[in-house]
Amino acid sequence: MSLVRAETRRLFKRRFTTVILLGVVLIMAAVVAGTFLSNRKVTDSEITAAKAEATGYYQEALKTAEADKVKCLAAAGTPEASNYPADCDELWVPTPEEYDYKWYMPETFELRDEYGNMITLLAVLLASAAFLIGASFVGSEWNSGGMMNLLLWRPKRLQVLGTKLGVVLGWFTGLSLLLGAFWTGAFVLIASLRGSTERMTSGVWQSFGLTGLRGLALVVVGGALGFALASLGRHTGMALGALVGLGALQIGVAIMASMAGAKYPDAWLVPMWGFAWMYKEYLVEDYNSCNFSSDGGCKPDTFLMTWQTAGIGMAVATVLVVAAAMWAMRRRDIS
Template sequence: MSLARAESRRLIKRRFTKVLLIGLLLVLAAVFAGSWFTSEKVGPSQIAAAKAEADGYYQEALRTAATDKQQCLAAAGTPQAANWPANCDELYTPTREDYDYRWYMPATFDLREDFRNMISVFAVVLAAVAFLIGASFVGAEWNSGGMMNLLLWRPQRTRVLGTKLIVFLSWLVGVSVLLGAVWAGLFRVLAEARGTTDKMTSGVWQSFGLMGLRGLGLIVAAGALGFALASLGRHTGMALGALVALGAVQIGVYVMAGLAGFKYPDLLFTPFWIFAVLYKEWVATDYTSCDYSSVAGCRPDTFTMTWQAGSIGVAAVAVLVVAAALWTMRKRDIT
């Protein structure tokens, strides 16, 4: 039996892999169910009800404004006049535009506007699962002594570890693409049944596809990082510990950078990199610097992190950690 086939069977038959996949499906099912039951198809009756509700609030606001104006006029020349403006006509008068009926519409799933967030949820959840499966796949081999036994059969260290990684990432891509297609199909059904598919064009679908590809890149990078970190520490706990330590360090660095006056502390926090990759950009804002303008008011400085920069950063970290794992595989004692 080939090494790749043996590793594929080992990955698929692992109990931890099956448990995580079942958990993944349950989480995704819960997200979809929540979207389904909180969405409602909008028709003429819902629009009429929303307009009636908006008009009711508008009329109530008009009555309140009229009462306030009467009290303001009545207070003239009395001690209570200090509680009102000198000119009662300056009091706020509600307008119809302040009560747009669309704000009172029931929640409905707009495929064009809302599916991007569902792609993001899908990518983040799968990335977390990929990290855990990758870490446990190789970590368990080291912890149980299976790696040493395997190297007696196949003494090529780099080839063994590299084959494990390739098999895992290939399996990960296949599962992600399959689940991604099902995910898109489910939300298309949701939009048709309890939402809207208005303004959907080929360009919008292309944008969804490109976002899905960027999400797939994050999933693969997360799986590779989990695998490599567990291989470096020769234990699944090494990957989990490194993840916790990274989170703690980044939070500390983020806070200290903000206190030290660093212009854009957001750039030091990994979640913002992930956001930039998924949503094409992240705009970091320096609220301590304000360029006042008589026309536009306060304009703080900003820096836009593009998805290209975020992708390069994530890929660079993944490649460096994987390279370190392969290098230590060759140099360290296996026993």
């Protein structure tokens, strides 16, 4: 326990940790303030007016579509026929769903529809902070010689490195839960004052809770990867360089895959995996393919990335990198 307490003090006495955490809090405050100021509660009369406006635009589009069909039928057998499909029934026909009345309303914060995005925003912010702090925490120890000094009185290498990693992940888990509670309270208040909390059933709260748990896992993965990469390179710059290199590499791979005619080049992009993890799925499309149907026209082949697939990929990558860091700690010369 003395090692845990010592590492906790070392973590929070570092100026870099203080700066990053303060930056996280300031960004959160800016988002909350911006959301509060850019939204307002709408009245029943504004909702009625928006519905009437949406209906009006729909009726206009419907009349235009009907006129286009009449022209299409009249153009049969004439040079104008080339401007229309062979079957006039394939012409676009508007539907009421394409004219949502909410598009014609003032900005208002609806908790049910918008809070999921806010959970993802907080998860990405905390995961980035965990990556930077985890990398700096162990990287500075290697760079300053503090790791070698620590091993003089605590020679159990894996225990030392594992404790450091556990302290970073444990504190970020607690911090994420604490900030997540404040985050939820702030947006519930915003929705009450400047929006709507309607349709917030127990199922919706359960869905938000599961999204929050996936966000917490993202934070843990970010902290573990930053820590392990910096430990492997024995320098904070190793983690930052790996992050930049990964970005360049994945873009290059996606470009090469596209040039080679491979299907779904977007599936090689790490952000798409993160999107699938947080939003439960991500649909990748192959725009080089075409599945024609009379009702839908030309549709590309699709591949559905699920949160389970993304989770397995993140877990495997994290385990491999952390295991490599532990192996290097055990086998390499410390001096």
